[in-house]
Amino acid sequence: MLLTPRSRAHRPRTASSRRLKSALLASAVSVCLVAASAPAAPLGVGDRLFPYLGNPGYDVAAYDLSFTYSGSNSKPLQAVTTIDAWTTSTLEKINLDFAHGKVDSVEVDGRPATFESAGDDLVVTPEKPLTPGSRTRLTVRHTSDPVSSGDRDGGWVRTADGLAMANQADVAHLVFPCNDHPSDKAMFTIRVTAPDEYTAVANGLPTGAHRAGRTTTWTYRTAHPMATELAQVTIGRSTVLHRDGPHGLPVRDVVPTKDREVLEPWLKKTPDQIAWMESKVGPYPFETYGVLMADASTGFELETQTLSLFEKDLFTEPGYPRWYIESIMVHELSHQWFGDSVSPHTWSDLWLNEGHATWYESLYAEEKGGRTLEERMKAAYGASDGWRAAGGPPALPKAPEPGQKIGIFRPNVYDGAALVLYALRQEIGEKAFEQVERDWVRDHRDATATTADFRRLAEQVSGRDLGTFFQDWLYGEKTPPMPGHPDWRPTAQNEKKPKASQAPRTPK
Template sequence: MNIYSKLLPAIFLLLGTGGLTMAQDVRADVQHYNIFLTLNDQTDKISAVTAITVRFTQDVPELSLDLVGRSSRDTGMAISAVTEGKVKVPFKQHSESVRLTVRAKKGEIHTYRIAYSGIPANGMIISTNKFGKRTFFTDNWPNRAHYWLPSIDHPSDKATVEFTVVAPAHYTVIANGLKKEETTLPGQLKRTRYAETVVLPTKVFAVGVADFAVDHSGDVTDIPVYSYVFPENKVQGFQDYAKAVEILQFFIDKIGPYAYKKLANVQSKTMFGGMENASTIFYEEGSVGSKFIEELIAHEVAHQWFGDAVTESSWEHVWLSEGFATYMTLVYMEHKYGTDTLKEELRTDRKKIVSFAARRHTPVIDTSRQGGYMQLLNANSYQKGSWILHMLRRQVGDTAFWKGIRAYFAAYNGRNANTQDFKREMEKASGQDLGTFFQQWLYTPGMPIVSVRKGTEPHTMIIEQKQDSLFTFPLEFKATGSSALQHITIKDRITVVRVPGAEEIQIDPEINLLIKDDWK
């Protein structure tokens, strides 16, 4: 996900919507969602039936699903019936959940059909686009699917999904997976069905319904790439979104196979700059014509590997999604535009990290947070996560780094992973003990604050770590008047460096270290 509002960088939104804390029912594992949606042009009310297939991991008397109930503001979902086959299932609906009386045994698989209707308060944006045309777009991240979908709305529960949408016939429907049906119905309606056979977390479920112009941008091997844009933007939109073809090929070559059978790039009403819905990426409607469009597309396409195919097991590990997508974007830009572009992006990102650290003294992996997940959209998760990958790449070397990245993806494709899983794969690939590296950069707040000053002895410089917790890191520097790059390891509070014939040193000239430079 790209969180730049209107694609203007450096403004992180601490949004108040969504991100509610819910009790995940770990006794159940959803296998499949079969979602039937009926939409109309007269009201914002949706009518739905969702069939949820669940495998139980324990004997249970009830199943708890996330679903926002009807509120006093006339939004929310009201359930009319729950059935298993032809048998009614007792249920009790609460403000944020519904509890089904099921009496299921460990290992059993059951399918429950839940009929409901209402106006989504969040998670599905029913509005008009910038051209005044009515549109419908799901917008589930981080855990807002339950505003319109009964579900286990947590990234650790991944399932296949099928969508059947009945809507006025003038609309085009796009969703996860491949289109299986498009049928004209009486009353100027149309039924469209999509099915995704790869398991997904609910955060990247997607349905978009609008008047679209559609272009087949090209193919990457046997994967068709499409652009869905508002007709008024089709000339520029088709040109912009076609960049995804080259980007998709780059990441396949760099990381491993693409997990899905299509890639659709969709102009939408998402509240984010971009949203990495699996195989069906939503970009905010102002993205067409933006000078940042190539970076935005690269970020969201990278998420198809990291965030979608390999999904963080819990929210404190969201850097495995956002940090990875941010760094893979830089890697793509480095590939296309050269190392100087990479360095400039790293400089810019380092400034954002330093600024964020001055406001919030928290580690990248913040286990203290309960709910309020929108606040994870910050420089720790994005830019610092990206910088950590860059430093890891420099520490272990390119060959071992990409070997580890590919091994990590291969091992956890279609699964969940946490930071220790990634660490284990990188240690195997590099043959190095990365315990200190991961501990200090991911579990410790802040970064090295480095002061450099002249020593009391001739031709010496004193390098001092001024932050509270000491870091161990390789430091590159050049002495004035010399082009030679010198390397030392910093691990103490004070390090004295001999630089014969030099009055000053330039530290980190190649932009390989996340530090705050406190020069004296």
Template structure:
């Protein structure tokens, strides 16, 4: 997971709290409504290949408005989530993903909604008076008030995500499912939305998030930060970092607003690498197409606050001072993963393979290391051949070497098959343009490549993307 680029290398628990109300149970089992809103309940889970319970059916979120009050000393979070969504079916009830936190109440279209909790599934049954707003194609608004001590979630691979306590606050990391630890939502990458996030913290601490800083005001010993992400974002890319940070704001020559937040203990060691952000963005744009967002930057925690870097949208989070290769990798994710987001977690190699290939390209352009050498080193590494990158055996293997190294080899084999660098980079730019701010699958990618090249590349996909063993050739020129 980088989701997970291990730093320093460049690269549930809750049980149901009560039985379902009888009328809701009948609706869930029978697919209808007893004297209430017409329609059927949205699905609890989208049947992702690795996280089948993640996400929810029946609606598409278009916007999250989050108001968070964080008290690190008391280890408490109070939140209000205002969720704007469009019904994709006639709904009688629907679900939100939320881990651990206590729900004080919820409304749908301003009317109190019945709330039932079962583990990480929050089921809302709207009042019958708002049934017209829950018909297919209509937009509706949900408000959920909640509080508690947010959970730290353990991933299938043993890494930690969700709400991570730090020496002076906390950092929220969401890949693949940790964002449900601090706000309710539709937490599958296929449902992207815009965000407004307000964070109120004790005076002297900062509350950092995605997008652009809209305002910062201090009163009565508390400071309120407001952030806006105007481009669609998958919830696993949302972040909050609370603590003491040295912050800096600037604008690149291309007009991209930069905001960096660095833990004072990491500031000196981070300065030179972070100063290269404009250079890396400009270089990436030449390779991959226009930068897909209006803001960029970085959040650098002190070493040990987390165990990996994460490509949180607009400003990646680093667990201590990054090196240049790691910066290149995480900024490449702004194109591959953040703008072009995987349709399901099976498609994660598209994120990591392209971000790893970006490291190879940077090494070729700036360090005199031909891509051929990077390819051959990856080819020789037995760890990259444990399984096909497009078919990790379990969720625990989603962040293993084949997804990164062999994923990058797939990209390079496409380049070799085309035998035309200009055409190859035009194809990559076409890919990031065609799926800008959207979702894409492995099948979308292979179809895109074959359509653009006019070639039948079934043998390439069989050997490099889906094959169970190392192909007989390691040729990687140029």
């Protein structure tokens, strides 16, 4: 996710075949066993920032989501969510994250099950307890409401002509029942039925479109596991544009049909941007990529997997320099490697997502727009102490305050985290740093990874003990001295972001 500058008020929300097993999940399983026979209660995997997200006792293998859209973006969609999962402990009750829709029925392995709500959880009681190591299928028939409830924005974004989805960090469960934590990635199949005048697009590649009467059902399937926060479904009066990326990669963009021509100059830049990222970190990790330009007011851009969400106005409003817009496109593109393919194991690892995306955004701006990386990092260094005081150190962000829409997406995990990467490059040298980057996305592809994993890799590649370095830079209350720049000094105690995404306010 990248917050974008607007004069209006922001509404930022931010933003497997091979799994790392969570210590948090293991510890939470015991909680589940104790609570299994007790009254329904919300559970979680123990994430420090979102303690009630995710659920212990099972590992989701696949989601099958079906949505039926009536043509109104203010009416609930009819939906069916099917979850295939492996149990990891005995379960008398199964907790799913779901909090913004009406549940009509639940089945467990084809048999009716009772259910009730507890906090943000849907608690399901099967006919008999589930045993560890068994495959189970849960089918939930429910509604999915695009209208926000109270002061909490749901994952649906209402556009001028339909809907899009933005679930980061903690609102996928306002759209569909799920295990709403990035530590449990899964495969997705997504079906959308809509009136014929609408086009529906979702993550992954299309597997078919079936017309019946005056509606069409569109089906998409991912080829790689995905976190719930990265799911994307867009329904609108849209045009889907196709082009080839590097090595024949299918690139598909989704735009409002009426804006197709004005947006094409930006869309055609994507293949070269993918090639640029591949030159830095290696092959693109997914089956397709594209840009969704939504006619909506969000205040952010978001790296939904294989189809990044952008506000259309970013590309049509005057006043933003070309280098700036392109660098934002690269920010979200780079997340496909850092955040989507390699996902954070806990939300405290968010700096690995946003720090890397900011890093490659900055490198691109330097190479293509003449915006010096060192100048940006020096400015970030000056503000870093203020960011740490306000939002916590990069790898120990403060928890979001209730009702605070910006949540955990503060400058300390953007430029503050990119500053850590700059310091690491200064510390171990450019060649070793570039090797760390390539090895990171290769070794953890389609999985989750932690801050400790990143430290171990950096030590392995550099052949050095970096314990003190990472402790000071990632967890210290004060910003350490910058290697190679003894003259740099902290200068600001505020949360202003001295970055490309905040700087331009007038035409250049």
